[in-house]
Amino acid sequence: MGMIQTPELLLHKKIAIVGGGPGGLTLARLLQIKGVEVKVYERDHSQAARVQGAIVDLHFDSGLKAMDATGLMEAFKDNYMQGADKYRLLDPKGNILFDEGNQAGKPQFGDLQFRPEIDRGALRDLLIDGLLPDTVIWDSQFLSMKEVDNIWELQFKNGTTATADIVIGSDGYRSRIRPYLTDLKASYSGATIIQGEIDHPETACPEFYKLVDQANLMAMGNSATITAQPRGDGGLTFYAASLYPENWVKDSGIDFSNPQDVHEYLINRYGDWNPIFASLFKACNHFVARPLNYFPLENRWGTKSNLTLIGDAAHLMPPNGEGVNLAMLDALDLSNCLINKDFTQLSEAMAAYEKIMFDRAAPLCKETIESISDFAAPTEESVQNLIKMLGKTD
Numbered sequence: 001m002g003m004i005q006t007p008e009l010l011l012h013k014k015i016a017i018v019g020g021g022p023g024g025l026t027l028a029r030l031l032q033i034k035g036v037e038v039k040v041y042e043r044d045h046s047q048a049a050r051v052q053g054a055i056v057d058l059h060f061d062s063g064l065k066a067m068d069a070t071g072l073m074e075a076f077k078d079n080y081m082q083g084a085d086k087y088r089l090l091d092p093k094g095n096i097l098f099d100e101g102n103q104a105g106k107p108q109f110g111d112l113q114f115r116p117e118i119d120r121g122a123l124r125d126l127l128i129d130g131l132l133p134d135t136v137i138w139d140s141q142f143l144s145m146k147e148v149d150n151i152w153e154l155q156f157k158n159g160t161t162a163t164a165d166i167v168i169g170s171d172g173y174r175s176r177i178r179p180y181l182t183d184l185k186a187s188y189s190g191a192t193i194i195q196g197e198i199d200h201p202e203t204a205c206p207e208f209y210k211l212v213d214q215a216n217l218m219a220m221g222n223s224a225t226i227t228a229q230p231r232g233d234g235g236l237t238f239y240a241a242s243l244y245p246e247n248w249v250k251d252s253g254i255d256f257s258n259p260q261d262v263h264e265y266l267i268n269r270y271g272d273w274n275p276i277f278a279s280l281f282k283a284c285n286h287f288v289a290r291p292l293n294y295f296p297l298e299n300r301w302g303t304k305s306n307l308t309l310i311g312d313a314a315h316l317m318p319p320n321g322e323g324v325n326l327a328m329l330d331a332l333d334l335s336n337c338l339i340n341k342d343f344t345q346l347s348e349a350m351a352a353y354e355k356i357m358f359d360r361a362a363p364l365c366k367e368t369i370e371s372i373s374d375f376a377a378p379t380e381e382s383v384q385n386l387i388k389m390l391g392k393t394d
Contacts, residue, residue, distance in 0.1 A: 004035035007339035008033050009346055011085040016041060016154060016164035018177050022056075022063075022120075023327025024170030025127035028135055029070045032337035033119070040131075041140035041154070041162065043171075047128060048210045055081060055229055056123065057115040057216075062325035064109075064116075066332040076125040079369035080116040081232065087390050088212070089304035090219040093231075094274030100215070104129035112268065118218075119232020123324075137162075142176045146181050152306065166306045168334070170327070173293070177315035181317070182301035188291035189318050189369055191349060191376035192244040193264065193292060204283035212236065219277065220386070223377040224270065226277060238280060239319075241292075241376045249289040262287045292318035292376075294369060296361035303354055305347035310334060318375075320368045330357050 015031060017024045020042030031038045057062045058076075067076050089098040108114055128136060141157040145167065169177025173186070201209040208228075211217065217228040228238040245251070249341045255261045268280040294317045308314075310326030330353075337343065337353040372383040 004033070005033040008344060009167075009220040009349060010034075010036045010338055013037070013165040014039070014163065015168065016152065016162060016169045017170050018154075018313075019169065019171035019175075019313070020124070020128075020136055021170060021172065021311065021327065022123055022127065022324050023257050023331050024168070024266040025124060025131070025136075026070060026328045027067050027168060027170065027310065027331035028330060029072070029127060029130045029333060030066075031338070032131060033071065035255050036338075038135065039162065039164075040136045041142060041156065042136055043141040043157075045123070047136075047138070053068045055117040055119050055232060056324045057117045057321070058327045058328075059115055059322075060112050062314070062322070062329040066328035069296075069332050069335075070127070070130060072126055072130045075129070076116075076118065076123075079122045079126055080118045081230075082116075084380070086215045088215040088217045089383075089390065090211075090217065092219060092221040092270075092273040092277075094211075094219075094276055097383065098390055100390060113186055120324075122232055131351075133204065144173065145180065147178075147306075150306070167314045169307075169309040171313055172310055174317045175309065177307070178309060178313050180307060181304065182299075184295065184301075186295055186316055188246045188386070189292045189294055190243050190247055191241055191318060191372050193239040193241040193290050193319075193376075194256075194266065195288045195290060196238050196240075196262075196281070197286045198236045198238070198280075198283045198284050198323065199273070200234070201283065202234070205236075205279045208280045208283075209236065211276065219273070220378040220383050221380075222272065225375055225378055226270075226273075226280075228280070238284070240270070240281075242269075243249070243373060243377045244291075246373045249291060250326065254289075256287050256289045259285045259287065259394045281364060292372070294365055295319060297358060297365050301359055303351040305345065305349060305350055308334065308350050308354060310357070314357060315363070315365060317368045318372060323362060326361060326364075329360075333357060 015038040017040045020040045028038050028040050067073055086100040096357045139158050143155045143157050145152050145154045152164045152167045169175050198204055212228050214230050219226045224242040226240050254265050263281055267278050270277050310330035334353045337349040343349040
C-alpha cells in the first residue's frame with residue numbers, strides 16, 4: 001500500500017474491529033490504506049465457514065460511495081450480478097403487478113438509481129482480498145473486555161486475548177460490544193418474519209424458481225408479504241412476514257427447527273394464496289423465525305474516545321434495503337472523522353461521527369417503524385403506493 005503517513009490521532013494506535021461483515025471490513029480497508037494498524041475479529045471459523053445469505057444491493061450515495069473510497073470498485077464491477085437489481089411484485093394469486101425487468105432503460109454505474117446486486121459472500125471476499133494478510137482473525141467470538149490503563153483487553157471464546165487502543169463494534173444486531181456503551185434494549189416493531197433457505201431451488205421448486213428469475217420478488221396482500229431473493233451460489237432465500245404479538249415465536253407452539261411443523265403452519269397461513277407459494281414452503285428444510293426489533297434512536301449513548309459502533313450494532317431497524325449500505329457508510333464516515341486533521345482529540349472525532357450516524361439513522365428508523373404494517377400487513381392502497389414508488393426512474 002506504499003509509504004503513507006498515519007493520521008495523527010491514530011499514530012501508534014491499535015484498532016480492533018469486532019465483526020467481519022461488510023461494515024467492519026470496509027472500515028478495516030479504509031483505515032489500512034491510511035496506514036492505521038487494525039485487526040478484525042470474526043466469530044466464523046474460516047472465510048468459507050458458511051453461506052453468507054441472499055444478495056445485497058449497493059446504493060449510489062452510501063454503499064457504492066463507500067466502495068469507491070476503498071479503491072475496490074473495479075473488483076466490485078467484476079463480481080456484481082448483472083441484471084439482478086430488478087424487482088417483481090405479485091399479488092397472492094400469483095398475478096404479476098409490476099415487473100421492473102420489463103421497464104424501459106437500463107441504469108448503469110454513475111446513475112443515481114442504479115443499485116447493483118452482489119452476493120454477500122462475494123462482497124466479503126473482495127473486501128478481505130483488499131486487506132493485508134492476517135488482518136482478519138477467524139474463530140474469534142467475543143466474550144468480554146475490560147479497560148486497563150486506557151487499553152482494551154479483549155477475551156474470546158476460544159481462549160485467546162487481544163489488546164487495542166480503540167474498539168469498534170461491528171457485530172450486528174446481537175452486538176456484545178454495545179452493552180459497553182449503553183444498556184438501552186431493542187424494542188419490538190410488531191412484525192415477525194419466517195426465513196427459509198433453499199439450496200437447490202431449480203429442482204426443489206422449479207416453478208417458483210423460474211418465477212423469481214434472478215429478481216427480487218415480492219408477493220403482497222391478505223395482510224402478509226412473501227419476499228424471495230436469489231443467492232450467489234444458486235440458492236434462494238425467502239421471508240414470510242406478517243404482524244404478530246411480541247412473543248409469538250415462543251407462544252405459537254411451532255417448533256421452527258422441525259420443517260414439518262413450519263410447512264404445516266405456512267401452508268395453512270397462506271392457504272388462499274396461489275399453490276406456487278406452498279411449493280416454495282415444501283421445498284424448504286431450514287427455517288428461522290425472527291421478530292423484527294429496533295433500537296429507539298432518540299436515546300443516544302455518551303461518547304467514549306476509544307469505543308463506538310457501526311451498522312446494526314448502532315442502529316438496528318427492520319429490513320428496509322438500507323442495512324448493508326448504512327453499515328458501509330458508517331464505516332466511511334467514521335474513517336473520515338478519525339483521519340480528519342481538524343480534530344485534535346479522539347473524543348471530538350468520535351462525537352462528530354456519532355452525530356452524523358445518529359442524525360442519518362434516526363429518521364430512517366422512525367420511517368421504517370411507522371411503515372412496518374405497509375410491509376408486513378399490506379393493504380391494496382399500500383401495494384399501489386409501492387408500485388408507484390418502484391415505477392419511478394428519476
